[in-house]
Amino acid sequence: MKILILLVCVSAAFAQSTVIDVLTQQRDTTLLSLIESAGLTDVLKGKGPFTIFAPTNRAISSLNPNVTAALQADKAMLAGVLKYHVVGDNLRAADILINERQVTTLSNQKLRLNHYLSTGATTVNGVQVSRIDHTASNGVVHSLNGLLTPPAGTVVDVVKANPQLSTLLAAVTAAGLDGFLADQNPITVFAPTNDAFNKLGADVVSKILADKDLLKTILTYHVTPGTLYSAGYHSAYLHTFDEADKARLHKFFVFGYEVDSASVQTTDISASNGVIHTIKDVMVPASVSDQVAAITASVTTAAPTAAPTAAPTAAPST
DSSP states (O other): OHHHHHHHHHHHHHHTOOHHHHHHHTTOHHHHHHHHHTTOHHHHTSSOOEEEEEEOHHHHHTSOHHHHHHHHHOHHHHHHHHHTTEESSOOOHHHHSSTTEEEEBTTSOEEEEEEOTTTOOEEETTEEEEEEEEEETTEEEEEESSOOOOOOSSHHHHHHHOGGGHHHHHHHHHHTOHHHHHHOSSEEEEEEOHHHHHHHOHHHHHHHHHOHHHHHHHHHTTEEESOOOGGGOOSEEEEOSSTTOEEEEEEOTTSOEEETTEEEEEEEEEETTEEEEEESSOOOOGGGHHHHHHHHHHHHHHSOOOOOOOOOOOOOOO
8 A cells, every 4th residue: 555655646746747857857957057047947847748858968068168158148049049949749759769850949940850770869950869758747858969059041051151161152053053952851961171172173173163064963962862960870872962873971990981082071060951061072973083084184284384493503613
């Protein structure tokens, strides 16, 4: 009888545990402090249902101190950021272990959920979920290894905003692919930086930009269907929008991943319609490799030969 009474008491206590209580039990003190500062504690103690994607103490403490200070100083901005971590629904494990699902937050913005069978990782906007399904009477809490930030528009908008991708932007515009890249959803873009294009040489790049068909083939080879965040990286051949060729993603010893022979530089730049990873080289699909090689050879042949350095004249003898 005593055991039965104890179980009933435990069940009653559990039934009254809100998502705020769950965060308290998990000792997510930093997040709780931010929720209190934003005036959202009573909201999240309400009827719900609420699903909170909760950044851990470590995740928040790893932020740039200037970011944290700015959030603390602007309560409206802080509330908006926190609402971006809350969905007005009861999303249990079965609801988030789904690839390419989008859900709407209390800030009326989208979150992209990915679950990668190849690695077992589950992500929200590319941020990995570390603990799942801490249930409460008014919802559920899932722990995250980072803070969520809304994407700055489509992949085209993200490229436009990055000064290190200005050559790529010029190439996309010249190929007439800006509309295509903005409309496709979801996609992953392996984006060559300006330095990557510079490795080809200005004359080679100019000739490729002038050949629209060749340019389209090269650029679409850098785009794959689906959202592949780094948590889902695994050795594989990736389908691209250049239907003739697949790109090879593989681990390069201890130095990280490569796509073909291009090293991945910066990962997981979220966009509203996918994700961007920057790479250190321009990838050339096999179907046009001879064409690009011919352009490179013609530019090298046409390059002026440097004038020979004159031998020093011997000083006259005295």
